Amino acid sequence: MTEPCNIAATLPRLAREQPDRVAMRCPGADGRYAPVLTYAQLDARSDAIAAGLGRYGIGRGTRTVVMVRPTPEFFLLMFALFKAGAVPVLVDPGIDRRALKQCLDEAEPEAFIGIPLAQIARLLLGWARRARRIVTVGTRWGWGGTTLARVESQGEGAGPQLADTAPDDMAAILFTSGSTGVPKGVVYRHRHFAGQIDLLREAFAMQPGGVDLPTFPPFALFDPALGLTSIIPDMDPTRPANADPEKLHAAIARFGVTQLFGSPALMKVLADHGQALPTVRRVTSAGAPVPPDTVARIRALLPDDAQFWTPYGATECLPVAVIEGRELEATREATEAGAGTCVGRPVPPNQVRIIRIDDGAIADWSQAEPLPDGEVGEITVAGPTATDSYFNRDAATRIAKIRERTSDGSERIVHRMGDVGYFDAQGRLWFCGRKTQRVETARGPLYTEQAEPIFNTHPDVRRTALVGVGEPGRQRPVLCFELLPEVAAMRRDAVADDLRALARRHPHTAGIETFLCHPGFPVDIRHNAKIGREKLAVWAAQQGERRA
Numbered sequence: 001m002t003e004p005c006n007i008a009a010t011l012p013r014l015a016r017e018q019p020d021r022v023a024m025r026c027p028g029a030d031g032r033y034a035p036v037l038t039y040a041q042l043d044a045r046s047d048a049i050a051a052g053l054g055r056y057g058i059g060r061g062t063r064t065v066v067m068v069r070p071t072p073e074f075f076l077l078m079f080a081l082f083k084a085g086a087v088p089v090l091v092d093p094g095i096d097r098r099a100l101k102q103c104l105d106e107a108e109p110e111a112f113i114g115i116p117l118a119q120i121a122r123l124l125l126g127w128a129r130r131a132r133r134i135v136t137v138g139t140r141w142g143w144g145g146t147t148l149a150r151v152e153s154q155g156e157g158a159g160p161q162l163a164d165t166a167p168d169d170m171a172a173i174l175f176t177s178g179s180t181g182v183p184k185g186v187v188y189r190h191r192h193f194a195g196q197i198d199l200l201r202e203a204f205a206m207q208p209g210g211v212d213l214p215t216f217p218p219f220a221l222f223d224p225a226l227g228l229t230s231i232i233p234d235m236d237p238t239r240p241a242n243a244d245p246e247k248l249h250a251a252i253a254r255f256g257v258t259q260l261f262g263s264p265a266l267m268k269v270l271a272d273h274g275q276a277l278p279t280v281r282r283v284t285s286a287g288a289p290v291p292p293d294t295v296a297r298i299r300a301l302l303p304d305d306a307q308f309w310t311p312y313g314a315t316e317c318l319p320v321a322v323i324e325g326r327e328l329e330a331t332r333e334a335t336e337a338g339a340g341t342c343v344g345r346p347v348p349p350n351q352v353r354i355i356r357i358d359d360g361a362i363a364d365w366s367q368a369e370p371l372p373d374g375e376v377g378e379i380t381v382a383g384p385t386a387t388d389s390y391f392n393r394d395a396a397t398r399i400a401k402i403r404e405r406t407s408d409g410s411e412r413i414v415h416r417m418g419d420v421g422y423f424d425a426q427g428r429l430w431f432c433g434r435k436t437q438r439v440e441t442a443r444g445p446l447y448t449e450q451a452e453p454i455f456n457t458h459p460d461v462r463r464t465a466l467v468g469v470g471e472p473g474r475q476r477p478v479l480c481f482e483l484l485p486e487v488a489a490m491r492r493d494a495v496a497d498d499l500r501a502l503a504r505r506h507p508h509t510a511g512i513e514t515f516l517c518h519p520g521f522p523v524d525i526r527h528n529a530k531i532g533r534e535k536l537a538v539w540a541a542q543q544g545e546r547r548a
Helices: 010-017 039-055 072-084 095-108 116-125 150-157 189-201 217-226 247-255 264-273 292-301 325-330 332-339 396-402 448-455 487-506 533-547
Strands: 022-027 036-038 063-067 089-092 112-113 133-136 168-176 185-189 211-214 229-231 261-262 281-287 307-308 313-314 317-322 341-346 349-355 379-381 399-406 411-423 429-434 440-441 444-446 462-468 476-483 512-516
Touching: 010 039, 010 217, 022 039, 022 217, 036 072, 039 072, 039 150, 039 281, 063 072, 063 095, 095 185, 095 281, 112 116, 116 133, 116 217, 133 150, 168 189, 185 189, 185 440, 211 217, 211 247, 217 229, 229 247, 229 292, 229 533, 247 264, 261 264, 264 281, 264 317, 264 349, 292 307, 292 325, 292 332, 313 341, 313 512, 317 379, 317 411, 325 332, 325 341, 332 341, 332 448, 341 448, 349 411, 396 399, 396 411, 429 448, 440 476, 444 448, 448 462, 448 476, 462 487, 462 533, 476 487, 476 533, 487 512
Parallel strands: 022 229, 063 089, 063 112, 089 168, 112 133, 211 229, 211 261, 261 281, 281 307, 476 512
Antiparallel strands: 022 036, 168 185, 313 317, 317 341, 341 429, 349 379, 379 411, 399 411, 411 429, 440 444, 462 476
């Protein structure tokens, strides 16, 4: 009998083969890691919840918002929903309230599962008005529906649950971080999750038996399929920059963590703390380019034979390419001279191609213009994890997806990453920035990732952001910068003069004449690493108006 294409399909086998092995540890309210789920418990309890959800009317194809903190209940629910063939809808809860409401309206959920605070917000802010199946994780007050505890008790004894899902069946709707606009709901099919597991296993040579610390909790959903134990960190996953390094190190040491995932902001927390990571064999960081200094400092904390990987990708397609820290450090000099950030080589069987930049839709691949190595253009990818569409966002789908007829006569989707970059002579992909954040000057385009690393080398600068003021084609480039916390504000004019001198050393940045000190860049809620350059551009324009 063929196993269903489903991320939860490995759980029953793991429960049979290693029933007492710990699948997941989560921190309790007191910070202790009391809640533990073995593979047998994760499988049996998610079976009961899946059966209970089915009896309540949440089953195959039911779009279900999940707003639950990264507790055991979150992971039990997610695997239960996959087993039931339902469609979880995940949105970052910390995004702007209006954007969050728009996301939930677009998803048209039929069910809403959340903690009491989420249920109160649902009622007060009008979220998910069409949802008719309400499940509360915790105490239910006066808003109707049922509770997760009751759902689980009603499903106990029902036996194994696993919907016969097909590769093309919708598996989830995962919203993007919204770093460049209102988040979009990415339609994941079961084959996309299966493809991600295969690519992650091959790209990083993952072997069963490791212990993972995933600081972005949804990534823990991959761990059972990879045969790993998850240690959910004691931190606010929406504020990785504010994580307590002592708590992270305590978990790493206590449970012998062998691999960890974190955004560049989380990596900086660990690098600044400076404590060695002797048990960790693999570190993975994604969400934005990792500053070269952070890569070097993290590698210095790891054992000599450990690996630091920075995969390149997006919610719509992950992983696309990967590079290991040693090679990334070898490209640091080129990055800091304005070459862009090297993101490595495509992960097979992905096909990554560069096409001429086009802000409009490209319906068919025959209309795209591939570019030779060395020329900056749009990054596109076709492969097993390239998603097909955004939910209820037809215009966005047309902009981001290209249909291509392959040599065997079949049709596939090519995803436009929304990024610009190029291939070098060694077949390595270089990231140069977001397409929508390029600065179109009268002298030609400037790309953020080919400019900012030059200025990030200044010893008093925390980070920089290139923005354009004015109409595209005649934009004035403005370099915004943040000072390090320990640098006095009175130094900003001197630092601006230094940055101006740096700009003149490179032909492509010589035209940048405006340098503005900003108190604190806006960043995305998910990784705290993607800079909100659109907001900074508005701020920069306002500074110009005040000075005029």
